[in-house]
Amino acid sequence: MDVLAVLTRIDHRREFGGTYPQDSWAKIIEECKVIEELDDPDDVECDTVQIQKYCEAAALVGQMVRIPSSDELPEDAPPLPPLPPRTGEEAFELALSAAEQRVNLYWPEITNVAEKLMEVGYLTGEEVDEIVFDSEEESFHE
Numbered sequence: 001m002d003v004l005a006v007l008t009r010i011d012h013r014r015e016f017g018g019t020y021p022q023d024s025w026a027k028i029i030e031e032c033k034v035i036e037e038l039d040d041p042d043d044v045e046c047d048t049v050q051i052q053k054y055c056e057a058a059a060l061v062g063q064m065v066r067i068p069s070s071d072e073l074p075e076d077a078p079p080l081p082p083l084p085p086r087t088g089e090e091a092f093e094l095a096l097s098a099a100e101q102r103v104n105l106y107w108p109e110i111t112n113v114a115e116k117l118m119e120v121g122y123l124t125g126e127e128v129d130e131i132v133f134d135s136e137e138e139s140f141h142e
Contacts, residue, residue, distance in 0.1 A: 023096070025055075025088065025089035025092045025093070028048055028051055028052050028055075028092065029052065031048045032048055032049055032052050035048065035049055051092065052088065054091070054095075055085075055088040055089075055091035055092045055095065056088040056091075058084070058085055058088075058091035058095075059085050059086055059087050059088045059090065059091050061084065062083070062084035062085045062086045062090070062091070063086050065083075065084050067080065067083065068080075109131070109132045112131050112132070113128055113131050113132065116131055
């Protein structure tokens, strides 16, 4: 699949509220069960399995966090941060939301790099830096 096709699919999802390939925890779990049934050692390291492992580990950490009650806090204490995720699904939703926010934030730079890449076929890291930082500077001055 070429860069234009990928960007078109991503842009369509962004504009019309479409779904991402791994847009729900239920799909992640379902795909992991299929991978497990295949019993292929190479598949154990695939992205889907790694996502599940990371989210479940984050949930375990979240379950170990003890939040003090309001009477245990000094009166002038700052507000408590949001609770950490307590389930794999909560961790997944949090990570997905953060990733979507970053894609939206950097979408102009992503588009600029992709357009240049389609034009010339190859970009060095320095050329990507130049495109990204030039577009950030332009948007800063607008």
